[in-house]
Amino acid sequence: MPDSLQKVPFSETLLGVVADFDCGDEEWERPLASWIKAAPDVENGALYEMRKRKGKLDVWLHVNGSGDLVGYSALGASNWEWPTREDSRVPINVIPNVAIQRRFWGCPKEGPPRYSTQIFEHLIFEARKHTERHPLLGLFVDPRNGRAIKAYLAAHFEPYFRTCLDDAVEYQSMLLKLADAPTEVN
Amino acid sequence: MPDAIDHDQHVQPCLVPPGEYGRAEEAGVEDEVVSLPPGLRKVRLSEEAAQAMRDLLDDEGHAAHVGREMPTADASALRKKAP
Numbered sequence: 151m152p153d154s155l156q157k158v159p160f161s162e163t164l165l166g167v168v169a170d171f172d173c174g175d176e177e178w179e180r181p182l183a184s185w186i187k188a189a190p191d192v193e194n195g196a197l198y199e200m201r202k203r204k205g206k207l208d209v210w211l212h213v214n215g216s217g218d219l220v221g222y223s224a225l226g227a228s229n230w231e232w233p234t235r236e237d238s239r240v241p242i243n244v245i246p247n248v249a250i251q252r253r254f255w256g257c258p259k260e261g262p263p264r265y266s267t268q269i270f271e272h273l274i275f276e277a278r279k280h281t282e283r284h285p286l287l288g289l290f291v292d293p294r295n296g297r298a299i300k301a302y303l304a305a306h307f308e309p310y311f312r313t314c315l316d317d318a319v320e321y322q323s324m325l326l327k328l329a330d331a332p333t334e335v336n
Numbered sequence: 337m338p339d340a341i342d343h344d345q346h347v348q349p350c351l352v353p354p355g356e357y358g359r360a361e362e363a364g365v366e367d368e369v370v371s372l373p374p375g376l377r378k379v380r381l382s383e384e385a386a387q388a389m390r391d392l393l394d395d396e397g398h399a400a401h402v403g404r405e406m407p408t409a410d411a412s413a414l415r416k417k418a419p
Contacts, residue, residue: 156409167414184370194372207376212406213413224373231380242389246373274403284393285400290374306401308392311385315374327392329400 153214153258155268160209160222162190162197167211167219173249178292182249186222196224196247203227207246208276212269220257221250223269225276227283242286243277243328255297270305278328285328290321 158164171183186209188195200207207226214220227241250265257265277287288310291298299322307324314320381389392398 155406156413157406158409158411158414164411164414167411181371185373188370192370194370199372199376211414213409217414219414226376229376229378231378233381233383233386237386244375246375268404268406271404272406274401275405276403278403284389286389286393287401288375306399310388311382313379315377315379321374325389325392327398327400329402332405 153260153265155212155214155220155265155272157210157212157223157272160186160196160200160211164211165189165197168222171219171222171249172252173221174252176294178295179249182247185247186249199226199246210272212265212272214254214265218254219251220254220265221248221269223248223273225273227280228288238284240282240284242284242288242325243280245273245287245289248273248289266301267305270301274326274328275332278331281331285330287326287328288323290315290323292319293322 160168165187168186171186173179173182185194186196188197190197190201192198196209200209203226207224209222209224211222212220224246226244226246228244230241232239248269250269254265263271274287277283278285287307289302289307290313291302293299293312302324305326307326310323310325312320312322
């Protein structure tokens with residue numbers, strides 16, 4: 151199927167591939183491109199954080215059957231602090247960033263599965279492998295990013311809590327419950 | 337061994353980190369500020385948020401999602417390859 155995506159684990163050698171990554175001009179879209187394009191020595195960037203988190207942050211590029219870079223996805227462990235000592239300190243899975251290049255928004259046109267659906271399904275599957283984490287997949291989304299919120303709701307994510315991480319933005323968190331780990335994973 | 341420093345010159349406080357000299361003057365180089373994705377930042381869960389998470393985990397009737405494995409490709413699958 152030509153519009154089925156494949157994943158390529160992201161590494162420094164692929165920086166040239168993402169050099170022109172464009173996922174929109176809005177205030178909440180530009181940081182997604184900057185994050186994946188950042189050189190390994192740029193603090194907070196994808197490669198910098200992958201190295202810093204020592205295997206606890208996975209990033210993939212997604213390529214279609216024509217060899218086009220459609221988007222990228224990332225999966226990590228949450229850094230959320232629980233309110234009481236009685237709570238288990240086990241983290242959950244989080245999607246730090248996920249983005250589709252602007253020219254592939256709403257694609258493939260012929261019908262489902264859309265690229266966004268394929269990428270969410272992939273992240274859910276990968277998250278299930280992490281048995282050291284709670285079987286939940288969470289994310290934060292900018293409340294102005296209506297397109298993303300619509301896609302997350304379509305993927306059955308549920309609104310969770312809101313928190314202000316930046317001065318001006320009250321991010322909406324969303325959660326999805328995961329099935330048990332895939333049987334083929336040891 | 338001679339050096340290239342004029343030791344009699346008054347030394348001004350360095351307002352720009354030494355490694356940053358020249359960057360702004362280079363054509364096409366923009367200041368690069370990358371922010372940490374909110375999902376990777378430290379967040380203290382409220383009691384309500386923690387309870388909501390427990391409820392979701394404990395609720396047997398709540399749909400648990402399976403996802404689908406995506407095939408892995410070699411980097412050569414990307415049309416535009418890294419140099």
